[in-house]
Amino acid sequence: RQGEPDELLDGLNPQQREAVVHRGPALLIVAGAGSGKTRVLTHRIASLLRAREAWPSQILAITFTNKAAGEMRERVQQLVGDSARGMWISTFHSACVRILRREADQFGFTKAFTIYDSGDSRALIKRLVKEHEADALGLTPASVQSRISKLKNELADADSFARDANMNDPVERMFAELFRDYQRQLQRANAFDFDDLIAQTVYLFRAFPKVADVYRKRFRHILVDEYQDTNHAQYALIHELTRPVQSSDDVGGGMLALMDEAEGASLTVVGDSDQSIYAFRGADIRNISEFERDFPGAKVVLLEQNYRSTQNILTAANSVISNNFDRKEKRLWSDQGDGEKVIGFTGYSQHDEAQFVADEIESLRRTGVDYGQMAVFYRTNSQSRALEEIFIRSAVPYKIMGGTKFYERAEIKDALAYLVSVANPADEMALRRIINRPRRGIGDVTVENISGFAEREGITFRDALGRYTELGFGPKIQGAIAQLHGVLVEAQEILLPSSGEAPSPVSVAEGLQVLLNKSGYLDALRASRDPQDEARVENLDELVAVTREFARNNPEGTILDFLTEVALVADSDDLDDESGSVSLMTLHTAKGLEFDTVFLTGVEEDLIPHRISAGEPGGPQEERRLFYVGITRARKRLYLSLAMTRAQFGEVTVAMPSRFLQEIPADLIHWRQSPGDVNGRGGSQSRALNARRPGGSDRWGATPLAPGGGLKPKSTAMDKFPGMVTNKVRDNGDLELAAGDRIRHDDFGEGRVDAVTGEGAKRIAHVRFDSAGAKKLLIKIAPIQKL
Ligand code: ATP
Numbered sequence: 026r027q028g029e030p031d032e033l034l035d036g037l038n039p040q041q042r043e044a045v046v047h048r049g050p051a052l053l054i055v056a057g058a059g060s061g062k063t064r065v066l067t068h069r070i071a072s073l074l075r076a077r078e079a080w081p082s083q084i085l086a087i088t089f090t091n092k093a094a095g096e097m098r099e100r101v102q103q104l105v106g107d108s109a110r111g112m113w114i115s116t117f118h119s120a121c122v123r124i125l126r127r128e129a130d131q132f133g134f135t136k137a138f139t140i141y142d143s144g145d146s147r148a149l150i151k152r153l154v155k156e157h158e159a160d161a162l163g164l165t166p167a168s169v170q171s172r173i174s175k176l177k178n179e180l181a182d183a184d185s186f187a188r189d190a191n192m193n194d195p196v197e198r199m200f201a202e203l204f205r206d207y208q209r210q211l212q213r214a215n216a217f218d219f220d221d222l223i224a225q226t227v228y229l230f231r232a233f234p235k236v237a238d239v240y241r242k243r244f245r246h247i248l249v250d251e252y253q254d255t256n257h258a259q260y261a262l263i264h265e266l267t268r269p270v271q272s273s274d275d276v277g278g279g280m281l282a283l284m285d286e287a288e289g290a291s292l293t294v295v296g297d298s299d300q301s302i303y304a305f306r307g308a309d310i311r312n313i314s315e316f317e318r319d320f321p322g323a324k325v326v327l328l329e330q331n332y333r334s335t336q337n338i339l340t341a342a343n344s345v346i347s348n349n350f351d352r353k354e355k356r357l358w359s360d361q362g363d364g365e366k367v368i369g370f371t372g373y374s375q376h377d378e379a380q381f382v383a384d385e386i387e388s389l390r391r392t393g394v395d396y397g398q399m400a401v402f403y404r405t406n407s408q409s410r411a412l413e414e415i416f417i418r419s420a421v422p423y424k425i426m427g428g429t430k431f432y433e434r435a436e437i438k439d440a441l442a443y444l445v446s447v448a449n450p451a452d453e454m455a456l457r458r459i460i461n462r463p464r465r466g467i468g469d470v471t472v473e474n475i476s477g478f479a480e481r482e483g484i485t486f487r488d489a490l491g492r493y494t495e496l497g498f499g500p501k502i503q504g505a506i507a508q509l510h511g512v513l514v515e516a517q518e519i520l521l522p523s524s525g526e527a528p529s530p531v532s533v534a535e536g537l538q539v540l541l542n543k544s545g546y547l548d549a550l551r552a553s554r555d556p557q558d559e560a561r562v563e564n565l566d567e568l569v570a571v572t573r574e575f576a577r578n579n580p581e582g583t584i585l586d587f588l589t590e591v592a593l594v595a596d597s598d599d600l601d602d603e604s605g606s607v608s609l610m611t612l613h614t615a616k617g618l619e620f621d622t623v624f625l626t627g628v629e630e631d632l633i634p635h636r637i638s639a640g641e642p643g644g645p646q647e648e649r650r651l652f653y654v655g656i657t658r659a660r661k662r663l664y665l666s667l668a669m670t671r672a673q674f675g676e677v678t679v680a681m682p683s684r685f686l687q688e689i690p691a692d693l694i695h696w697r698q699s700p701g702d703v704n705g706r707g708g709s710q711s712r713a714l715n716a717r718r719p720g721g722s723d724r725w726g727a728t729p730l731a732p733g734g735g736l737k738p739k740s741t742a743m744d745k746f747p748g749m750v751t752n753k754v755r756d757n758g759d760l761e762l763a764a765g766d767r768i769r770h771d772d773f774g775e776g777r778v779d780a781v782t783g784e785g786a787k788r789i790a791h792v793r794f795d796s797a798g799a800k801k802l803l804i805k806i807a808p809i810q811k812l
């Protein structure tokens with residue numbers, strides 16, 4: 026039911042209301058986490074629609090993930106009903122794809138362009154680096170890729186780079202060549218990489234003002250969420266769109282429209298510079314701080330009340346972020362009461378930590394907390410593995426947002442490459458990917474021969490395949506190529522029935538099945554005895570299911586629509602959900618979301634702040650913002666956990682508590698097991714306790730202190746550690762230990778050292794205890810004695 030306009034304003038505080046009802050060219054809403062920024066955007070859109078100040082088609086709202094876009098659309102629909110359908114609520118990338126799909130033929134591409142994800146462009150760059158022997162100059166595919174990406178985010182293209190670079194430097198010259206070649210290959214393949222989607226749209230608008238005017242006339246209200254994470258290219262795009270219409274000759278719609286357009290679209294942006302976490306991708310906080318300069322007369326609204334979290338969680342977040350020095354102090358407050366304390370836990374290993382998380386989840390579940398309202402965060406994708414293993418064993422239902430993405434699996438990429446080969450025959454890379462999958466006896470030499478033929482004849486690689494009789498191969502290879510060509514043609518008739526014109530709605534599922542079956546791809550997997558191949562067949566079934574679902578949701582959908590949707594599936598979009606499972610994700614993916622209970626895991630030096638941030642200017646500060654983002658996702662309960670040892674890349678390393686933990690006032694954290702408890706108090710013992718007292722939520726707190734006290738260490742990294750119980754840690758100085766030595770441990774008794782690894786303060790003894798089993802101990806502080 027559509028209610029009175031006022032209904033929109035109920036449940037908003039005065040500042041939020043002001044932001045919803047304000048009208049004018051530019052509005053900036055700056056506020057801390059959970060203060061209702063996204064909510065204000067949503068209500069503002071609804072208010073424009075309700076008051077009939079804008080048609081849905083005149084609104085462009087930009088969110089950071091597709092998932093956020095979906096949520097916003099749903100919320101607006103709840104507020105104003107189905108009229109919300111024609112709105113563009115999308116990410117920067119999908120908005121640009123929509124524009125490019127309409128306009129690409131203005132500048133040498135076709136509407137059927139392919140979108141290269143980062144893996145695709147990496148593969149292409151790898152090939153170029155090899156061809157140019159650029160590795161001899163120290164240029165790696167990864168470094169070239171990230172540099173090109175940064176340049177594109179700055180709107181620098183290959184030409185402008187070549188103009189500005191020092192071409193006397195051989196490395197710079199080589200890079201310029203790679204950049205240019207890469208761009209040429211993309212164009213030849215009728216493809217855009219992710220950064221191009223935005224940069225090329227900006228170029229398009231600048232080169233073709235009339236095209237830009239179409240969108241300037243259309244979008245009268247532009248709203249951008251998470252503005253702090255826009256990079257220069259995105260900023261320029263917004264600028265282009267909000268400029269007044271340039272060419273006045275063909276403006277229709279009468280005086281009113283003319284006057285409106287003379288003013289440019291109204292722009293609303295919301296953001297929080299404390300949550301800027303994409304500087305590494307070129308995001309620029311200055312976009313926020315300079316907003317008032319860029320849009321003179323902009324109205325600024327500040328929001329200060331946090332509606333998401335309890336005061337304890339907020340105080341923890343505030344204390345951490347206040348350590349960043351380049352920020353404007355803002356104090357968020359909450360009227361939800363202190364709530365529970367933050368819970369801290371230190372595991373002996375990451376498995377121990379994961380077990381704690383799983384046990385807590387289960388005991389919360391027993392008190393009625395939905396799995397769907399719990400989330401586990403980590404800094405890097407690889408940390409999910411230990412959690413997953415334990416969750417599977419403990420039967421905790423979970424979903425990974427991002428991570429090993431379905432669409433990154435080889436068989437899925439193969440299947441999509443088949444579809445792309447049909448939809449965009451210019452895409453040579455897709456064709457090269459599948460030309461010998463399944464094995465058809467077409468090796469590299471054959472591929473190069475085909476490529477040479479295409480070059481000599483001035484035709485595409487795809488067209489060369491069609492002329493298989495002229496390629497000069499023996500009957501076996503010719504037969505294989507003919508067969509592949511035949512399958513592609515057959516699928517083309519299904520997927521592009523009106524070849525040449527705009528693609529029409531088709532059954533992508535049918536086309537995909539033809540490709541997978543008749544190419545022999547599925548048969549090859551089925552014939553294999555490798556159990557992994559069985560899983561691959563299942564994944565392909567899943568992909569067919571995806572195409573069916575796509576058809577249900579988009580009765581008018583074309584093959585291009587399908588490929589667009591797939592290419593844009595952003596990190597957080599694998600999951601839509603489903604209250605039935607715990608969400609696992611990286612801190613980056615967590616942005617903008619909220620959960621009743623949050624487990625922030627791996628709170629260790631080298632993870633958060635991440636090791637790679639140390640050398641980056643502003644790196645540690647950005648890591649602190651990331652930590653802040655993580656904390657502020659929690660509504661009611663926040664867990665901070667870490668492990669003392671962590672196995673990564675086949676090596677066990679000793680982990681130190683993150684410096685950010687020290688920034689939280691000690692009295693806000695209740696340690697179930699503090700870092701000081703751990704050395705000498707192995708996880709196995711805690712688990713034993715756990716087994717004796719199942720279900721008790723305070724069972725970890727029952728870990729007794731180590732007997733005998735031991736010496737207070739003079740200064741360890743944990744000395745100043747809040748909540749740490751120092752009397753359980755020894756300072757063993759440089760205790761000499763070697764394989765074969767026998768030791769006595771305060772708790773585990775006697776044992777024999779199998780090996781010593783690591784160096785200095787991080788030396789670890791691998792000990793086989795006579796009765797307590799194998800343990801790894803941090804020699805410097807474990808309560809041990811050499812016998
Ligand atoms: P973030 O910085 O994390 O993106 P945000 O500022 O966008 O946060 P929202 O997600 O819009 O904040 O709001 C946080 C929570 O507070 C949401 O659950 C929202 O519904 C709720 N909320 C916001 N404003 C109010 C209000 N005036 N009354 C009640 N609840 C509110």
Ligand code: MG
Nearest residue numbers: 062063250617
């Ligand atoms: Mg938000």
